[in-house]
Amino acid sequence: MTALSVRGLSVSYDGAPAVVDADLDVGDGRVLAVLGPSGSGKSTLLRAVAGLEPAGGRVWWHDDDLSRTPTHRRGFALMFQDGQLFPQLSVGRNVAYPLRLRRTPRAAAAARVAELLELVGLSGFADRLPTTLSGGERQRVALARALAAAPRLLLLDEPLSALDAGLRQRLAEDLRRILVESGTTSLMVTHDHEEAFAVADDLAVMRAGRIVQSGPIAEVWRAPADPETALFLGYARVVEGDAAAKLLAAAGLPDAPALAVRRSALSVADDGVVSGEVVDVRTTPGQLRLVCRTDLGMLDAVASLDLRLAAGDPVRLRLEPARMAPLPGGSGHAEGALD
C-alpha cells in the first residue's frame, strides 16, 4: 500500500526551477532511491518532502495532506549527508534528542538509546563526542538518531557519499539490513547507482529537475527509459540504428531503435558470434576490460585475466542477452554512442 505520495511537486530558486512537477510513491515499509547526477534537484526534492523548502504541489501520507504542515510535525526524520550531529552533545545525547523532545521517561530513553546504538553497531559509544568519531561512525550515529525519532518516513540525503569506497560498501549493506529489520519506510537520494542498488527496493531516476523513470529496481534496471538513464544506471554504452539492430538480432532479442549494453554483455570466447580486434586493454583485479573494433562498431567487452590480450589481437565475442537493455528511442546525444 502506498504510504508517501508526492504529486506535482515543484521548487524554484529565484525563478530558476530546481524540481519540476515531480510525482513519487513509496510503499509501506519499502525503500525508494531517487537516483540522479549532482545538480539534478534530488536533494531539493528530498528537502521539499521534509518541508524544508517552500514548494508547489502536494505531499500526502496515506490520506493526510502534509503540504502545509511544518517540518517538525510531519513525522519525517531527515539524515544529512554529513550527519549533522550536534557537536556539543555526546553520542548518547544526540541519539536521545528526539526522545527528549517527546518527553520519554529517562529510563525508557536510555534503554532505547542503547538498543539503537547496538543496532548500528556502536554499543559503548554513548559518552563519546561527535568530533572524536570517524566519518562512518558519525553516519551510524546520525542513523540511530533519525531512527530514535520513530519516523513514519526516513529521509536519507546521500547518506554514504561522504565516506570512502570500502566503507561505503560495508555501510550500504548495514543500512539495508537496519532499514529492513526496523521496517522503516524510507526515501533516499543518491548519485551512486551501486548505493541505490545495495539499499533500495524501488528506484526513481531524476534528471534536470524531473523524474524521468520510476519503478521497482529490477524493472528500471532491465528497461531504462532512455539512453541517458541507461548510461547513468551503469550501462557502458548505448548503440543505435544499424549496429543496434545487428546486435539485437545476434542476441536473439526483438528489434528496437537503440540498445544499452553493459560491459559484461560481451565476453571473449572462442564460440563468440561477433568478431573484432582489441583496441585498448585495461587490467582490473577481476577481469580484463577491453575496447574492441568490431563489424558492429566500437564495443566494450570483458575477458578472463589469464587470456593476456594486447591491442591488435583478434577476438571473438559472446553475447549475454540478460546484460543488454533494448531502449525505446535513440536520443542521438548519448555519449557512449557508436563512433
Add this chain to the structure above:
Amino acid sequence: MTQTPPMTQTRRFATLAATAVVPLAVLGVFFVLPVSGMVGRGFVQEGHLDIGGVLDVLRRPEIQRAVWFTVWTSTVATLVAGALGLPAAYVLHRLAIPGRTWFRAVLVIPFVLPTVVVGVAFELVIGVNGPLGFLGVDGSPIAIVAGLVFFNTAVVIRIVGGAWESLDPRPAEAAAALGASPRHVLRDVTLPALRPAIVSASTVVFLFCATAFGIVLTLGGLRYSSVETQIYLLTTNLLDLQAAAALSVLQLLVVTLLLVAAARARRTPDATVARSRARLRRPGPGDVPALLATAVLLVLVVLPLASLVVASLRVDGTWSLANYRALQTPGSHQALLVPASDAVANSMRIAVDATWMSLLLGLAVAAVVTRRSRTAPERQVRGALDGLFMLPLGVSAVTLGFGFLITLGRPPLDLRDSPLLIPVAQALVALPLVVRVLVPVLSGIDDRLRQAAATLGASPFRALLVVDLPVMFKPLLAAAGFAFACSLGEFGATSFLVRDDRPTLPVVIYRLIGHPGDLNYGMALAGSVVLGATTAAVMLVVERLRVPSVGSF
C-alpha cells in the same frame, strides 16, 4: 623540509617588527605614555610610590557609589540591549523583509551618533514637555540606562546578526526533522551556536557602557556619577589626581579582562561549524513577536532623532530656519569665542586627519595581525599585538585626554599647539574599530591565492594588487567612513585638548547647552542635527558598501 631554517625565521621576525614598529611607536607615544603619565601622577606622591594611598581611595564612599552605579547601570543596559537586539538581529539578518538594508542602516546610526547629540535628543523626548515626559524618568538613572541601550543595541545587532547570517542552517533543519519545534530549535541548536557571538557582544556592550562618558554626563549631570565621569570630576574639578589614577587603573584592569574575554569568545575555534550563508526566509506567523520587537526598537531609535529635527526647526511656536542661520554667530551671552560654523569646518578638518591616520595605522596593525604565523612564539606575538591595539577601545577617553595634556603639553614633546594633537587622539579612539573591520576581511583571504599568484610569476607587490586590493577596497572605504563618523562625534578626549578659539562641533554643542538663552539652545539643536545628519549620512554610505565586518568587534 618542515624545519624552518633559522635565517628565514629571523627574517620573518624582522619583517614582523618592521611592519609593527610604526603603529607600536604611535601607540607608545600617544597612548601608553599619556595613560601611564596620568596613572603615574596618582601613584607617585611627593616623589615616592604610594600604593596604600591609592587603595585607600577605593574605600571612599563616593568612589564606591560610582563603581556600584557603573556596574549596575552597565549590567542592566547590557541585558536590555541584548533583549532588544537579539530579535532585531534575527529579523534583519535572517528574514526577507522589504527595506531590510535601510532598517539595518537606521539601527546602526545611534552607535556613531555623537554622545552630546543623543543627550540633547533624549532630553527632548523624556523632558517634561516631551512625548515620553509623562514617564517622569528625566534626570533619573533610568534615563542613563535608556541612553546606554540606545547606543549599544546596534552593537548587539551587528555582532549577533553577522553570526546569525553566516550560521549553517542544516543543524537547525536536522533538529526540525527530528521533531523539534521552532522554540526547541532555538533553545537546542541556534542559541548554543550563537553563544560565542552573544558573549562577545555582551562583553563589548558592557565595556562601552562602563566607559561611557558624554551620555552619562549630559543625562545624569552631577547627580549620578559613573567611574568615567567620576574620573573627569576628580581631575578637572577637584584636582584629586590620586583618586583619578586609582579609578583609571581599576578601569584599565577591568577593561583588559573584558577584552581578553571578548577575544576568547571571538576566537572560539570550532572546526565543525561550517560557515555558509543561508538564504533569507520569508517571515511566517511564528516571526510576529520578533517583528513586533524590531518595530518597537525602530520607533525607540527614530523617536529621539525625529524629535530633535522637529525641535530644531521650531522657533517661538512657528517653523523656522532661524536656529540654523544662528550657527553663523557665536551665540548669545558669550557662549562661544567663534561662530559655530567655524566649529563645523574645524570638525571636518580634524575628522579627515584622524581618518587617514587611523586608516594607515589600522592597515599596518591588520597586516601584522593576519599574516599566517609559522611558529608558536610568532603566533603569540601576533596575538598579543592584536589585543594591545584593542586597548584604546576601553580605556577612558578622559584618562587619555588628560594624559595627553600632562605628558605631551611640555618639553621634550610639546604638542599642545600642534593642529595634529586632536586628530591623533581621535585616531587612537577609532583605531580598534578600523582594525576590527579590516582584520576579518584580510584573514578571510586565502593565503593560497597569493601563493597561486606567486607561482604564476607575480611579485609580492603584484600579488597584493591582484589578490588583496580588490577584496580590501570596499572594506577600506567602509573603515574610513566608520573612522570619520567616530572622529566627528568624539567628545571625551577632545574636550580636554580643544582650544576655545578652535573648537569642534560636539564641544560647541555641549557649551551651548550649558549657557542660558533660547538662542543658544536653538543653536545647540541645529548643531546637533547638522552633526547627527553628517555622521548618519556617512554611515548610510558605509552600510551601502555591505562590508559585513563593520561594527563587529
